[in-house]
Amino acid sequence: MKGNLGEKLQSLPKPILYLILILATSIPLFFPTEVPNEPVESTKDFYATLMALPEGSKVLLMSDWTGSTRGESKGAFRSIFKILIRRKAKVAIYSAADPQAPRVAQDAINELNMERKRKNLPTFDRWNDWVNIGYFPNAEAAINGIANDLKGAFGGRKDFPPNSPPRDVFQSPVLQGVTKVEDFPLMLVITASKTSNFAVERVSGRTPLAFAVTGVMVPETQVFYQSKQIVGYCGGLKGVYDLEQLMESGVNFPDKATGKIKSDKLGTIEGFPDPDNKGQGTRYYPTLHYALALMIIMIILGNVGMFLAKRGDKS
Amino acid sequence: MNYDLLRITAGVIATIGLYSVLWKENKFYRFFEHVFLGLAAGWTMVALWTETLKANWWDKMVGTPAETGSVATNGMYAYALLIPFGLMGYFVFSKKHNWISRIPIGIILGLWSGQQIQVWWNTYGPQIDATLKPILPTTWDSLIVPSTNGLTPEQLSQVQSQIYFSQAVNNFLFTITVVSVLSYFLFSFEVKNKAVKGINTMGRYLLMIGFGAIFGSTVMMRFTLLIDRMHFIWIEWLRDGVFPFISGR
Amino acid sequence: MIPLLQAQAPATSFWSEAFNSSELWTKLIITLVVGLVVMVGLLYAPIRARKPIIAFFTFISGAYWVLLYLWPKPIDRQPGEMPLNTVETVSFWLADSNNVVVSFTQILTGFLLGLGIFSLLKIHLTKITKGHKDAFFSIVLLVSMGLMIWFGYADWFDRLGERGAMLDNRDNWGFTQYGRDFLFEGLLQQMDAAMFSVIAFYILSAAYRAFRVRSVEATILLSAASLVLLSLMGAVSFVWDENVKSIANGNPFILNFQLTEVAQWIRNTFQTSSIRGIQFGVGLGALAMGLRLWLSLEKPGSGS
Numbered sequence: 085m086k087g088n089l090g091e092k093l094q095s096l097p098k099p100i101l102y103l104i105l106i107l108a109t110s111i112p113l114f115f116p117t118e119v120p121n122e123p124v125e126s127t128k129d130f131y132a133t134l135m136a137l138p139e140g141s142k143v144l145l146m147s148d149w150t151g152s153t154r155g156e157s158k159g160a161f162r163s164i165f166k167i168l169i170r171r172k173a174k175v176a177i178y179s180a181a182d183p184q185a186p187r188v189a190q191d192a193i194n195e196l197n198m199e200r201k202r203k204n205l206p207t208f209d210r211w212n213d214w215v216n217i218g219y220f221p222n223a224e225a226a227i228n229g230i231a232n233d234l235k236g237a238f239g240g241r242k243d244f245p246p247n248s249p250p251r252d253v254f255q256s257p258v259l260q261g262v263t264k265v266e267d268f269p270l271m272l273v274i275t276a277s278k279t280s281n282f283a284v285e286r287v288s289g290r291t292p293l294a295f296a297v298t299g300v301m302v303p304e305t306q307v308f309y310q311s312k313q314i315v316g317y318c319g320g321l322k323g324v325y326d327l328e329q330l331m332e333s334g335v336n337f338p339d340k341a342t343g344k345i346k347s348d349k350l351g352t353i354e355g356f357p358d359p360d361n362k363g364q365g366t367r368y369y370p371t372l373h374y375a376l377a378l379m380i381i382m383i384i385l386g387n388v389g390m391f392l393a394k395r396g397d398k399s
Numbered sequence: 400m401n402y403d404l405l406r407i408t409a410g411v412i413a414t415i416g417l418y419s420v421l422w423k424e425n426k427f428y429r430f431f432e433h434v435f436l437g438l439a440a441g442w443t444m445v446a447l448w449t450e451t452l453k454a455n456w457w458d459k460m461v462g463t464p465a466e467t468g469s470v471a472t473n474g475m476y477a478y479a480l481l482i483p484f485g486l487m488g489y490f491v492f493s494k495k496h497n498w499i500s501r502i503p504i505g506i507i508l509g510l511w512s513g514q515q516i517q518v519w520w521n522t523y524g525p526q527i528d529a530t531l532k533p534i535l536p537t538t539w540d541s542l543i544v545p546s547t548n549g550l551t552p553e554q555l556s557q558v559q560s561q562i563y564f565s566q567a568v569n570n571f572l573f574t575i576t577v578v579s580v581l582s583y584f585l586f587s588f589e590v591k592n593k594a595v596k597g598i599n600t601m602g603r604y605l606l607m608i609g610f611g612a613i614f615g616s617t618v619m620m621r622f623t624l625l626i627d628r629m630h631f632i633w634i635e636w637l638r639d640g641v642f643p644f645i646s647g648r
Numbered sequence: 649m650i651p652l653l654q655a656q657a658p659a660t661s662f663w664s665e666a667f668n669s670s671e672l673w674t675k676l677i678i679t680l681v682v683g684l685v686v687m688v689g690l691l692y693a694p695i696r697a698r699k700p701i702i703a704f705f706t707f708i709s710g711a712y713w714v715l716l717y718l719w720p721k722p723i724d725r726q727p728g729e730m731p732l733n734t735v736e737t738v739s740f741w742l743a744d745s746n747n748v749v750v751s752f753t754q755i756l757t758g759f760l761l762g763l764g765i766f767s768l769l770k771i772h773l774t775k776i777t778k779g780h781k782d783a784f785f786s787i788v789l790l791v792s793m794g795l796m797i798w799f800g801y802a803d804w805f806d807r808l809g810e811r812g813a814m815l816d817n818r819d820n821w822g823f824t825q826y827g828r829d830f831l832f833e834g835l836l837q838q839m840d841a842a843m844f845s846v847i848a849f850y851i852l853s854a855a856y857r858a859f860r861v862r863s864v865e866a867t868i869l870l871s872a873a874s875l876v877l878l879s880l881m882g883a884v885s886f887v888w889d890e891n892v893k894s895i896a897n898g899n900p901f902i903l904n905f906q907l908t909e910v911a912q913w914i915r916n917t918f919q920t921s922s923i924r925g926i927q928f929g930v931g932l933g934a935l936a937m938g939l940r941l942w943l944s945l946e947k948p949g950s951g952s
Contacts, residue, residue, distance in 0.1 A: 094857070101856065102421050102849050109622065110629045114638075121882030122889075122908055151837030152844040155627030156620060183446030184439075184836070191833055194816050210813055219450035222507070222757035224514060229750030232716070236747025240454045240463075240472075244812035252469055285518040288525070299620030303612045303923050310920045311529035313522075320616060321623040322880050348547060368626045373881045375622040375848075380877055382856040383870070390860050406830055410838030417842040421849055433785040435839040437792025438831055440765055444793075445800030447758055456755045460676065462667030473664035476676040481752065483683035485759030487690075489766065496691050498698050503756055505702045508941050509709030510753050515938030517717040523931055526924060543900070569913075573921045580925025584932075602925070607865050608914070609922030611872025617851070618873075619880050624845035631838065 090396050093389030101382070108378045112371040119370050123326035126309050128347050129316030130323075131330040133294050134164070135353050137270060139172045142258060144268040144291075146227075146279060147189040148181035153276035153298050154188075159324040159364030160296035161192055161274050163331065165208065170356060174258040175214040176268075178230075178238075180223035181279045186216055203360075211245040215258045223279050227286045234265050266290050273297075280305060288313045296323065321372055325365035332361045404640045411636045414628055456481065530577050532570035537562045576605045703944035710942035712749055716742045796836075799827040872914070879911035 123131075137143070149157030168175055179185035193214065197207040208214060218241050220226035229237035235254070242250035253259050262268070271287060273280045274296040281304065283293055292315045297305050299320030308314045318327050333344040334355025340346055416431035462474035484503050491500035542564040547555055562570075579602035582595065590596055665672035693701060715738075722731075722739050731737040772786035780786070802824040807815055814820045821829075861867050878884050888907040896902035903909065940946050 096856070098853055099422065101853055105625070105849060105852055106629065109626045110633050113626070113630055113634055119883045120886035122885065125912075151840035153620075153624065154837065154841055155624040155845070183443050183450060184832075184840075186446075186450060187442075187832060188837065190816070191829075194818075197816075198818070210816055218454065219446055221447075221451055221754050221761060224518075225510060225750050225753035225757075228514060228713075229746065232743070233746045233750075237750060239747065240458050242454065244807065244816075246813045247810055248813075249466060249808065249810055250812055251466075255469075281522070285522050286514075288521055299616040299618075299623065300613070302616040303609065303919060304927070306915065306920050307526065307924050307927060310916065310924075311526045313525050320619050320880075322619065322882070325882070364627075367630065368623060369882070371626050371629075372619065372622060373883055375626065376618065376877050376881055379618055379622075379852060379855060380874060382852060383859050383874075386856045386859060387861050390862075402826065406834035409830065409834050413835055413839050414842040417839060418846065421846065429782075429785055430788060431839065433789040434792045434835065435843065436768070437789040437794075438796045438836040438839070440768055440789075441793040441796025442800060442832065442836060443761065444765055444797050445804065447761055449801075449804045451754060451758045455751050456758070459751065462664075462672065464667055471667050473660055473666055474672045474676070475664045476672060476679050477663055478751075478755070479676050479679040480683045481755050481759070482680060483687040484756060485762075487687060488760045488763055490691075491763065492767075492770070498702075499687075499690055501702050502690070502705050503760060505706035505944075506709045507753065507756060507760070509706035509711075510713065510749070512706075512938035512942040513710030513713030514717075515935050515942075516714060519931055519935045523928060526928075530921070530924065546900075569917050572917050576918055576921035577925045577928070580922050581928055583925075584929035604865060604868055605918060605922045606926065607868040608872040608918045609926060611869045611874075612876050612915070612919040612923070614869070614873045615876025615880065618855075618877065621845070621848040621851050624841060625848040628842055628845045631841075 088396070090389045090391070090393030093385055093392065095389075096385075105375070105378060108374045109371055112374050113367070116367065117370045118366075119325075119373065121325060121329060121369075123330055123345055124319075124322070125347070125349070126306070126317050126319065127323050127326035128330065128335055128345070128350060129309075130294050130296075130318045131167075131316070131327060132335065132350050132353050133270065133292065133315045134167045134171065137168075137171045137173055140174065141171065141269050142174045142176065142262060142267070143168060144230075144265065144271045145175050145177045146271070146273045146275065146283065147177050147179050148185050148223075148273070148275035148277060148279045149298075150182050150184045150188050150276075155364070155368065156298045156321050156324060157274055157276055157296070158192060159321070159368070160318055160327065161189070162196060162363050163324060163327045163361075163365070164272065164274065164296060164318075165193065165196055166360070167331065169208050169213075176217060176253070176258050176262075177214060178217040178220060178226075180220045180226045180282070181275060181277045183219050183221075186219050190216055199360075209246075211243060211256050211258075213258070215243040215253050215256045217241045217243070217253055223282050224286070227279070227282045231265055231286045231290060234267075235263055270294060275301070277301075280308075284308050284313050321365060321368055324363070325369040328361050328363055328365045331355060332357050404644055407631075407636045407640050411632050414632060530574060532573060533562045534567055534571040534574060535562070536564045536567040539564070575601075578602075580606050580609075699944070706944055707942065712742070712745075714942075716746065792831075795827075796831050799824055799831055803828040872919070875911055875914060879907060885911075 147161065149161065165175075177186070177189055179189065193208060193210075200207050210216070217238055220229075220237075226237065238253055238259070241253050243253050243256060244250055245256070254262070265271070265287060268291050271283065271291050271293050272295070273283050273293065276298045278301075280295045280297055280301060283295075287293060293313070294315050295301075295305055295308075295317040297317060297319055299322075302317075302319035302323075305314070305317045305319060309317055318324065330345060330353075332355055335345050335347050335350050335353040336343045337345075337352055337355050339352065343352075413431050413434070416427050417435070419425055420428040456478055458472070459475055460478035463469065463472045465471040484506070487499050488503045489500070490496045538561045540561075540563075544563050544565060545558060547558060550558065579598045581602070582598050583602035583606060590599060660666055660671075665675060690701065719739055719742055720735060722729075722736060722743070725740070725743075731740045769790075772789055774780075775786040776783045776790075803815075806812075806822070806824055811820065815825055818825075859866075859870060861870055878888075885907045892902065892906045896905075904913075937946075
């Protein structure tokens with residue numbers, strides 16, 4: 085009877101539902117596929133900002149992600165670092181959201197360096213190319229301190245030069261000559277929490293801001309992007325996949341007619357084809373389709389069940 | 400078994416242990432839950448001193464000696480005042496004196512609230528500016544924005560300086576959405592006017608679009624985290640760790 | 649590497665003394681004793697004085713940031729420049745004390761973070777000493793905590809010497825580095841990821857059971873969510889857009905019905921604006937709450 089069918093459709097047991105979800109998110113991983121995709125404007129702008137950095141630029145990076153969001157944030161972190169390494173940027177890293185974050189960032193860079201070593205590529209060296217300034221509790225006060233008095237905020241913090249005990253971070257080539265936040269041509273925030281909002285609240289207007297946020301922060305971050313408080317952002321797994329595609333194909337590259345990814349707003353931005361560009365985004369994005377499709381199917385199923393049950397009740 | 404495989408195997412067992420709560424609450428889950436809490440609390444205790452208090456407080460309070468590449472710094476003894484202020488927070492556990500814990504909390508809250516004026520203007524000033532868009536078209540040459548392909552720079556700036564009908568409609572919809580959503584938050588007084596009530600209702604409906612977007616993005620994020628775990632178990636551990644180990648590669 | 653030798657020790661002042669000097673330790677101990685005496689004195693403050701004391705500290709803390717934002721800032725201040733008048737004196741003082749205020753905030757926050765750890769230890773030690781039925785799990789928690797603390801500090805001490813940077817390379821690792829890595833990366837990070845990913849199951853289950861088209865609001869929410877979910881699927885967008893392009897045959901009006909164009913229009917016109925409205929509302933509330941907290945107008949929890 086329709087009423088019974090309606091009720092049955094609405095009451096699939098939880099273990100079955102969970103098993104279907106596990107299968108939907110596991111099986112596609114064994115069959116990697118290439119998924120066609122058009123990067124969104126915000127990620128194109130994010131990529132353009134990174135690629136426009138003059139070689140050797142100093143970048144301030146607030147790394148506020150940990151293992152809890154590594155599915156999205158680690159992919160973004162790795163892709164961003166691949167681009168920064170290409171631009172020969174010098175990166176000053178600090179964290180304000182979680183005491184685990186500095187170590188997580190450090191381990192991710194070490195992992196990247198191990199891979200580069202295996203491929204006989206030059207490594208991104210601590211002290212000379214990047215410094216880890218450490219963790220600053222009370223993110224709002226920390227970012228305010230950085231905005232108003234960078235030297236004071238980072239004063240006394242030490243990092244590790246090769247073959248030497250820890251030394252003041254301002255002695256590093258990364259921070260030499262830096263006295264205020266305006267000396268950085270770009271401040272990046274890779275976060276899973278509201279620390280990106282804190283950066284807008286306290287730093288915007290002093291130096292360009294660009295974010296790599298998790299999916300849950302995308303709607304809020306879009307608001308900042310629309311009002312030009314940030315120059316671009318990479319949002320969620322889609323953003324990571326977009327970034328990997330942009331690294332591969334560039335924008336309007338080699339020209340607008342033949343480029344795979346086009347933009348009316350941006351000029352020609354170089355891509356750098358490399359199998360190494362394919363990272364977490366490329367691995368996870370196809371599987372995300374199955375998970376999202378499952379979500380849509382289950383919502384439809386539940387609603388169809390509701391309508392059938394209502395009709396069953398009426399009759 | 401090499402170290403990497405051992406480490407990944409421990410991670411997989413811990414992951415499955417935590418996932419066992421999906422079946423039902425059980426001792427296996429509780430064991431790993433407590434391991435997780437213990438490790439997180441332990442790391443907080445390590446990071447608190449090594450990342451924060453040593454550089455920010457201890458070294459500033461007692462100074463540092465001259466070392467290779469570093470000059471000596473003087474000690475600022477006033478930082479010792481933070482010990483009694485910090486200790487005050489621990490009186491929250493005292494039944495008689497717990498009011499005193501509100502002093503350091505009040506200081507933190509005061510420091511937060513003092514920043515809110517700056518925060519509010521820095522956040523919303525540019526957004527107010529970005530919301531006030533032109534809602535009347537400045538030209539009727541075309542209802543929609545013409546294509547900019549093949550235009551000279553002068554023609555391009557001419558096109559970009561105009562507001563076309565389609566843009567004016569979009570700007571109007573944008574502004575009316577912000578105003579109606581804001582009007583929904585008028586809880587301080589009773590809304591009797593029918594027009595305002597209508598705008599409130601429209602605001603409630605338009606709010607749902609924002610919530611729908613938030614829901615969709617949240618779903619993407621949570622599913623991505625699950626895919627990452629499945630990749631860790633099936634690919635990193637089973638396919639690339641266990642199978643090669645068993646086959647002797 | 650030639651160690652930097654200082655021609656002379658850094659200058660001392662009323663607020664600072666030379667490292668490890670007897671003057672420093674004397675002043676430090678005096679300051680600590682004074683602070684503790686004030687704290688003990690406050691414990692015996694009359695009940696009527698409690699609220700004003702808390703309000704005083706709250707107001708002074710907030711007043712710094714308000715003044716820093718509203719007070720005229722010095723233009724093109726040079727190092728060593730002296731203030732010309734009272735306004736400049738105050739603005740110089742506000743700028744120079746920023747670093748100290750931020751440090752104080754972070755240090756105080758650091759001490760208060762320890763409250764959570766203290767509370768955890770108190771609860772679980774009590775369970776163990778009283779022989780609670782879940783005492784085993786409390787032991788597990790304390791052992792895990794102890795191991796992480798031990799390996800974390802041991803690794804940190806190892807890095808303090810000249811080998812610090814070398815320990816980033818796994819070839820130079822010893823037992824403590826492997827222990828720290830196993831506990832932090834092998835267990836903690838993986839469990840962190842697992843904890844957050846469990847929510848995916850609950851989201852699916854909740855959406856399946858509760859997401860029903862029962863009202864206009866629910867219909868709008870579901871439609872917006874579905875559109876966002878579809879637009880996040882690149883393959884779906886591609887197929888939809890290709891179909892629209894083949895139907896449109898170059899017609900610019902029909903091309904607007906590509907999924908990427910529709911999603912972008914909804915995002916730019918309705919989604920961003922509605923979230924902005926929400927944020928304005930929340931921001932006004934936060935500003936009002938901030939002012940009430942700063943001026944101690946909030947009744948509960950202030951001195952009661």
